[in-house]
Amino acid sequence: MIEHHILSNGALCSVEGPPETLDGVLWVDLCNPTRWEERLIEERVGVAVPTLAEMVEIEDSSRLYIDGTAMVMTIVVIEGMDTGRPRRAQLTLVLLPHVLITVRYANPVPLRTIAARVARHPAESDSAPRLMATILEAFVERIADVLEQVSGELTAISDTVFFEEGKGPQEQDLKKLLQKLGRQNRALSILRESLLSLDRLLPFLRDATSGKAARTEGEVLPQLARLSAKGDKRLKAIERDLKSLSAYESQVEQELTFLHSATIGLIGVEQNKIIKVLSVATALFLPPTLVGTVYGMNFHNMPELDWRYGYPLALGVMVLSAGLPYLWFRRKKWL
Template sequence: MIHYYAQTDGALHATSGQTGTAIPPGTLWIDLMDPEPEEAAFIGQALGVEIPGREAIVEIEETSRLYQHGGALYLTATLVSGIRQQRPISSDVMFVVAADHLVTVRYANLPFFEYLEDKFLREPESHGSSEQIFISLCGSVVDHIADMLELMQRDLDEMSEAVFSDDRSAASARKPGRTDLQTVVKRLGRHNSALSKLRESLMSMGRVLDYSNQWASLWVSDPGLDRSRSIERDIRSLVDYVAKMFDEIAFLLSATLGLIDIEQNSIIKVFSIAAVLFLPPTLVGTVYGMNFRIMPELDWAFGYPVAVGLMVVSAILPYAWFKWKGWL
């Protein structure tokens, strides 16, 4: 699918296109969403650039992801989507940047692409060239990642409060259980996976901007270069923030697993004490349950109450001992 973004009445507006139809005049950005080979070939021929296929875009060598050819920059970034739906997916996006146009090739719906359309209407003066659109797109990617990190940090704060809450500790002391802690462990695992993909996106965008700045003389003005370097600084700060969040997740995971062990030990402790309390009465009952013919107590009138009393006393004495030692 081809989307053209052309300047009309001083602002960028999106229109859909088809293979073989003329590119609208004033087009600055062409977005190829899951393009067919014919669509990629048509745009490449119309603009005089090469549009790589999907196999070339997903290559992992840096020389295949970042290069300059024919006066245009070919930049591939790995971006993540689906964080809000808790289904993070990484996908590769190629930017073909030239002085008079920008072409993006992607194979997934990415939210920050849709956000740009509103931005075009709000700030038309900041999107009057391919350079400005590319930098604005990079900024939108970084802003979106920052929003996702803020969302994850709030969730981590809530989990931390729930795990270390005094109310929860009191409830666990009355009725030990692991269900809520197991849920926390699963949520931490999902956050760790999403955070890894967000860090990958940040580092990928950092490499894209660093490489594009090296060739800034081809297509970037001084204000655009300043904005690009500002985004790079934001990326570095977010990478540090991600490292802090990884440490927090590791601490929460370790603490949660420790609490699960404590609650498991509490359960085992209850069973162990119960076994000790019932062991002496069981011994007494076993002795008087033997079927020997000559047992003096069998003919004793007080034999039954004495045996029951022994069982009760033999259960009370260990209980009193545990209480005195502070084990209960």
Template sequence: MIRAYRMVAGRNEAVDGTPGPDALRQSCWIDLNAPSAAERRLVEQTFGIELPTREEMREIELSSRLYREAGGAFMTATVLCRADAPVPETMDITFVLTGETLITLRFDDPKPFYGFHNQVSRQSVRLDSGVSAFLSLLDAILDRIADVLEGAGRDVTAVAQELIDGHQGHLNSDQQHLLLKRVSRAHDLTAKARESLVTLTRIIAFTATVRELANDKGLRPRLKTLGQDAQSLADYTAFLSSNIAFQLDALLGVVGIEQNNIVKIFSVAAVVFLPPTLVASIYGMNFHFMPELDWPYGYPMALALMVMSVIVPFLYFKRRGWL
């Protein structure tokens, strides 16, 4: 699918239907979302470029993600996607700056793009040029990552509070499992956000060398601000990762303490019942000559001895605080 926008009389105007080569050349932003082979050829022939394939977009080498060709500058970023889903995902998006046009190539619909299309339609964002559209789109992506990280931070704080409150009332196994899943999801979300920020930081640094930006010095302060925002988010991600690791250790520590308490109860029970077992074993031996066998009070004495051997260790352990 192709969605294109151009500036007409100071307003953003969407190009209806499938745009032709002339309409594409006049557009400030061309968004390709899972394009067909015909749509790819149309854009490539119009601008004289070769768009990367989906497999090429997934390559992790820096030279495969950031490069210049005769037709323009190619930049591929890994962007956080489906952050609200149980399992967050990432997707690769290629930005192409060619002349006064920004071309984006993607195979999913993350929230920043959905929201940016709405802003463009409502005239909240002016697409004066391809570079301006590119910087505004980067800003929208960073804003979305910031919102996701804020939500993850709040969830980790809530987990810490539940650990503190649950320590007094003892967390059951279901609660522990739920907290562990929340911590695991926060870690996964933070890791993917950090991966996204690394690629965006590289793109911002690469953009400073792009000729289209160098010709418009008024956009350089915006690029510098985006770089600072990306760096601050990366720092917050590092802090959040350490906080998640601490909460995971704390949760595993609580689980370990409760397991130790259970093992301690069984250990104490085994020690408490060891003396009566010994007494019963002695008088259960099949020797013919045992003095107590002929004693009228031998059986009650054995029972009393076994009861006393239970009570005395129990009181001793209770006094020492082991129970």
């Protein structure tokens, strides 16, 4: 699907379908594009649109490069937090001097709310480079929101594990806690990758827009989009936010690692209790079993077979041999 967006009276107006001409078009969004739609946009702008296979490549040369007058940048984004199944997705931004093109095979939250964001500050998104900065800010804020969500989930798990009085590990359902920790770990992993991709994008974008992009000897640098002084300040602000978020993400990761180890430890404690009960039961029933085994032998010359009180005596010895170890265990507080 193709949508193109025009800034009109301070609002971002969306029109479904490809634009007839790029005049006045601020943003072209390709969501799950077909090959025909990709070729159509390529003909209109003269830039090759990356395919999904190209977008998922991890090397920087495939994610950040200049193609003619366009800067092609791919970042990792997170989606699915609202459904409890976080997953990574790729978003490619193709920045040309007068239009921004996005290619995506997902529907991340920041792009769903970008129109409202532009409406609040239309002057900050009245050109392709400024709109791209606005989109990057939205994704940074989304990372911060998800980090806060993960941190809140870990706090709830910590309260369950360490602060719920009167509940043993069995009642806390440690298996479900481990599943929750696994989901939060996946979310953190995606956020870490997203932060890394943004951290690599910003220097590339700043160098390219300032004319410092790397080039081969004799190559003429194309006329790329330029950021204003205010736009450069916005990129620096985003870089500062990324540094603080990276530090916060490391702190949350340490907390998750500790909670995972603590939960595994509690599972070990619970298993040890079960093994302890089984060991004590074995120790209690071993002497009576021995007595019963002795008197269960079918030898003819056994004096106790002719005793009138042999059977009650054997039962008494069994009870006594089990009772004495039981009292000993209680005295040692092993039970």
